[in-house]
Amino acid sequence: MEDVKIRKIKLEDLDDFYTLFSNWVRTQFPEYDEKMVNYLLANKNAYTKENYREKIKKQTRFLIGAFVNNKITGMLDAAPPNTGLSFCSWLIVDPDMQKRGIGKKLLKEWEEEMKKQGVHALYLVSDDRNITYYEKLGFTHIGKFKKAWFGVDTNYLSKQIQEPRGENYLK
Numbered sequence: 001m002e003d004v005k006i007r008k009i010k011l012e013d014l015d016d017f018y019t020l021f022s023n024w025v026r027t028q029f030p031e032y033d034e035k036m037v038n039y040l041l042a043n044k045n046a047y048t049k050e051n052y053r054e055k056i057k058k059q060t061r062f063l064i065g066a067f068v069n070n071k072i073t074g075m076l077d078a079a080p081p082n083t084g085l086s087f088c089s090w091l092i093v094d095p096d097m098q099k100r101g102i103g104k105k106l107l108k109e110w111e112e113e114m115k116k117q118g119v120h121a122l123y124l125v126s127d128d129r130n131i132t133y134y135e136k137l138g139f140t141h142i143g144k145f146k147k148a149w150f151g152v153d154t155n156y157l158s159k160q161i162q163e164p165r166g167e168n169y170l171k
């Protein structure tokens, strides 16, 4: 097993990160058609390269990568704590590197860091194909939001990681 290093995505990673990210979004989300993907990658309120540049500069996201031999092989993009919760927008592992524990490592890092920051629950959305994956990693399937974003049926999953405490979520 390769040595996988999980760390924050930095500005110097942006070019590589965005080339991989946009390619993965195009090829690994069969639930989104081409028009939806183009919207996600080109709309100024969505996931453009410039938006990621700003997010990295201003540190407004929890954005981490899994590096093998200094090459990005996976990424996780989540919101910082908000009233005790953190929402993960993207978790993607390079197709050639899947099923080697990289997704699990990225989720673990998110969980550990959010726990330190006082988050008591993580949540994310997924289409049907990944429900078992997240359940295996301790998430609970909350339910299905029919015709959610882009009109696509979406499952919500959550994981409580500690007891909610006012001193954390009210600060």
Ligand SMILES: CC(C)(COP(=O)(O)OP(=O)(O)OC[C@H]1O[C@@H](n2cnc3c(N)ncnc32)[C@H](O)[C@@H]1OP(=O)(O)O)[C@@H](O)C(=O)NCCC(=O)NCCS
Residues within 6 Å of the ligand: 028, 029, 091, 092, 093, 094, 097, 098, 099, 100, 101, 102, 103, 104, 105, 125, 126, 127, 129, 130, 132, 133, 136
């Ligand atoms: C879903 C994804 C992130 C998983 O990452 P990964 O690095 O391949 O997963 P891991 O190696 O960490 O898997 C951890 C465990 O789950 C299992 N697993 C992996 N994919 C699975 C799946 N789709 N369904 C059920 N179990 C799965 C693995 O076999 C492993 O089990 P083990 O610990 O008993 O060996 C990856 O497949 C991916 O990027 N998919 C395309 C994009 C995507 O769907 N992202 C999620 C959006 S919600």
